[in-house]
Amino acid sequence: MTILKNASKKFHVSIIFAVLAAALMVLATLWQPKLLQSIINAIMKQESNKIMGIGFWLITIAVIGLIAGVINTIMSAKVAQGMAAEIREAAFRKIQTFSFGNIEQFSSGNLVVRLTNDINQIQNLIMILLQSLVRIPLLFIGSFILAMVTIPQLWWVIILLVIIIGCITFFSFGVMGKHFKKIQRLIDKVNELAKENLMGIRVVKSFVQEKRQTQGFANTSDQLMHENILVGNVFSMLMPLFMLVANMAIVVSIYFAGDLVRANPYVVGAITSFTNYLMQIMMALIIGGMMSMMASRAVVSLGRIKEIMDTNPMLKYPDKPIQKLDGAVEFDNVSFVYPDETKPTLKNISFQVNPGERIGIVGATGSGKTTLAQLIPRIFDATKGIVKVGGVNVQDVNETSLRNAVAYVLQRPILFSGTIADNLRQGKRDANETEMKRASDIAQASEFIDTREQGFAAPVEERSSNFSGGQKQRLSITRGVIGNPSVLILDDSTSALDAKSEKLVKEALDKKMNHTTTFIISEKISSVINADRILVLDKGKLVGFGTHQELLANNSIYQEIYQTQKGKQEKGDQ
Numbered sequence: 001m002t003i004l005k006n007a008s009k010k011f012h013v014s015i016i017f018a019v020l021a022a023a024l025m026v027l028a029t030l031w032q033p034k035l036l037q038s039i040i041n042a043i044m045k046q047e048s049n050k051i052m053g054i055g056f057w058l059i060t061i062a063v064i065g066l067i068a069g070v071i072n073t074i075m076s077a078k079v080a081q082g083m084a085a086e087i088r089e090a091a092f093r094k095i096q097t098f099s100f101g102n103i104e105q106f107s108s109g110n111l112v113v114r115l116t117n118d119i120n121q122i123q124n125l126i127m128i129l130l131q132s133l134v135r136i137p138l139l140f141i142g143s144f145i146l147a148m149v150t151i152p153q154l155w156w157v158i159i160l161l162v163i164i165i166g167c168i169t170f171f172s173f174g175v176m177g178k179h180f181k182k183i184q185r186l187i188d189k190v191n192e193l194a195k196e197n198l199m200g201i202r203v204v205k206s207f208v209q210e211k212r213q214t215q216g217f218a219n220t221s222d223q224l225m226h227e228n229i230l231v232g233n234v235f236s237m238l239m240p241l242f243m244l245v246a247n248m249a250i251v252v253s254i255y256f257a258g259d260l261v262r263a264n265p266y267v268v269g270a271i272t273s274f275t276n277y278l279m280q281i282m283m284a285l286i287i288g289g290m291m292s293m294m295a296s297r298a299v300v301s302l303g304r305i306k307e308i309m310d311t312n313p314m315l316k317y318p319d320k321p322i323q324k325l326d327g328a329v330e331f332d333n334v335s336f337v338y339p340d341e342t343k344p345t346l347k348n349i350s351f352q353v354n355p356g357e358r359i360g361i362v363g364a365t366g367s368g369k370t371t372l373a374q375l376i377p378r379i380f381d382a383t384k385g386i387v388k389v390g391g392v393n394v395q396d397v398n399e400t401s402l403r404n405a406v407a408y409v410l411q412r413p414i415l416f417s418g419t420i421a422d423n424l425r426q427g428k429r430d431a432n433e434t435e436m437k438r439a440s441d442i443a444q445a446s447e448f449i450d451t452r453e454q455g456f457a458a459p460v461e462e463r464s465s466n467f468s469g470g471q472k473q474r475l476s477i478t479r480g481v482i483g484n485p486s487v488l489i490l491d492d493s494t495s496a497l498d499a500k501s502e503k504l505v506k507e508a509l510d511k512k513m514n515h516t517t518t519f520i521i522s523e524k525i526s527s528v529i530n531a532d533r534i535l536v537l538d539k540g541k542l543v544g545f546g547t548h549q550e551l552l553a554n555n556s557i558y559q560e561i562y563q564t565q566k567g568k569q570e571k572g573d574q
């Protein structure tokens with residue numbers, strides 16, 4: 001509820017207008033049968049001057065009701081859209097404060113569904129609330145009282161109608177509510193399957209998986225169709241059922257009012273307004289039932305957004321002034337366990353690196369290389385022990401200081417749609433053309449940027465589909481080096497580069513960024529052979545730290561990796 005309250009702050013006036021318009025609509029709806037009753041009485045009494053007067057009122061009230069209805073819809077839609085946008089933006093802002101661990105807890109796909117589908121549900125809820133929350137109870141109570149007052153002798157018809165319609169609504173909408181939830185789940189699944197398939201379309205095509213994928217999609221789509229047909233059938237049976245009950249109530253009312261008419265012929269007008277009120281009571285119950293069914297679905301969505309808003313970022317940064325950190329990196333007895341895991345991925349790791357050193361990190365796949373590197377820019381925090389950059393515990397510096405000091409180039413390069421310059425400025429917000437040129441020279445990206453007519457203003461399409469794997473990696477490295485960081489981490493980020501380009505990147509880094517401490521993560525020893533020192537990881541433990549020659553001389557695991565890779569290379573050379 002606090003979510004709705006906070007989002008409604010800007011819309012108080014519109015909400016008041018919507019509610020007042022809804023109340024006016026109810027007044028008009030309740031007044032009309034009474035006027036109808038008066039006009040019938042006037043016709044029976046042949047009071048033509050009265051007929052004109054009441055007729056005029058009848059039309060006026062109908063027009064007022066209509067205008068109030070339009071105002072209510074416009075205001076409700078405005079508030080619903082506006083509040084949904086507020087909630088969406090607040091949730092998005094909150095997600096931006098999340099650490100990697102938080103995102104993993106939810107999964108990014110799930111967060112996307114929450115930001116789209118769930119917000120849509122909430123938007124519908126707000127719309128329904130503004131249109132019906134005031135109108136339906138008022139209409140029900142008003143019609144009930146007026147029906148009772150109009151023909152008190154038929155009180156039992158009213159009560160019976162309420163009970164029968166109430167029961168049908170309660171049971172049928174209860175059943176449909178469950179199917180609606182199922183439908184929603186299936187819609188989510190269809191969306192997910194479509195997204196997964198289209199994003200991985202290259203894999204699908206290259207492994208000739210079209211048939212299998214289509215089959216999977218068709219199964220879910222068929223289930224969705226069956227559920228929709230079922231709900232549609234229940235709906236189409238319900239409407240005639242409601243009409244049947246309403247008509248029966250009218251017939252019963254007319255039958256029992258017959259005696260009253262014989263005693264007093266003017267009761268005819270009262271019967272007309274009485275049956276009108278019966279219809280209003282019925283409509284109020286049906287709409288009320290539908291409203292609660294839709295509201296229950298939206299309340300689940302509200303809960304899912306609340307979960308986002310109530311999540312505390314796993315990482316917090318101290319409120320300290322910005323400081324310049326040099327490239328010294330130290331791990332002091334560091335262990336790390338992933339959230340939701342029990343076994344440590346890194347165990348008691350200690351080492352020290354001096355500013356400007358070139359450090360290789362090698363180890364078998366899954367040995368913990370990426371995990372170790374992620375602790376330096378605080379993508380995760382060490383579970384035990386201390387990680388220092390520039391001699392300071394990374395948990396004691398503010399976020400900007402750490403971001404300025406450490407650049408991390410990911411294993412999988414991710415670029416955002418926009419221009420090349422937009423992407424590079426993520427590494428340094430105010431980077432100018434000269435800085436971009438210098439960085440792209442280091443990353444060997446200039447050769448293909450220069451061929452594009454617009455240079456740094458060239459567009460990057462969605463999922464950077466207009467760049468090759470190697471080009472993406474080079475742009476990603478450019479973004480990493482542009483801010484001249486004290487520590488640069490290249491996490492297997494030259495894997496898609498040919499040997500010549502990889503060598504050129506390394507040479508450029510040595511020459512132009514020799515004050516930057518560089519970590520080069522690779523499974524290939526050939527990529528780190530020239531590093532000043534090499535960290536060797538095995539199953540989360542640091543089993544060696546030294547130069548290539550030292551490790552080759554006295555580190556059995558390094559020797560093993562080296563021999564295996566040498567063997568492979570020799571075979572490849574033959």
Ligand SMILES: Nc1ncnc2c1ncn2[C@@H]1O[C@H](COP(=O)(O)OP(=O)(O)OP(=O)(O)O)[C@@H](O)[C@H]1O
Pocket residue numbers: 104338339341345363364365366367368369370371372523
């Ligand atoms: N987000 C995560 N949650 C849980 N476990 C994870 C997560 N990321 C990695 N792991 C596990 O931690 C271990 C180390 O993974 P890590 O990616 O650090 O290894 P790596 O040496 O970089 O491997 P590679 O060379 O294949 O990239 C693996 O067993 C992996 O399954």
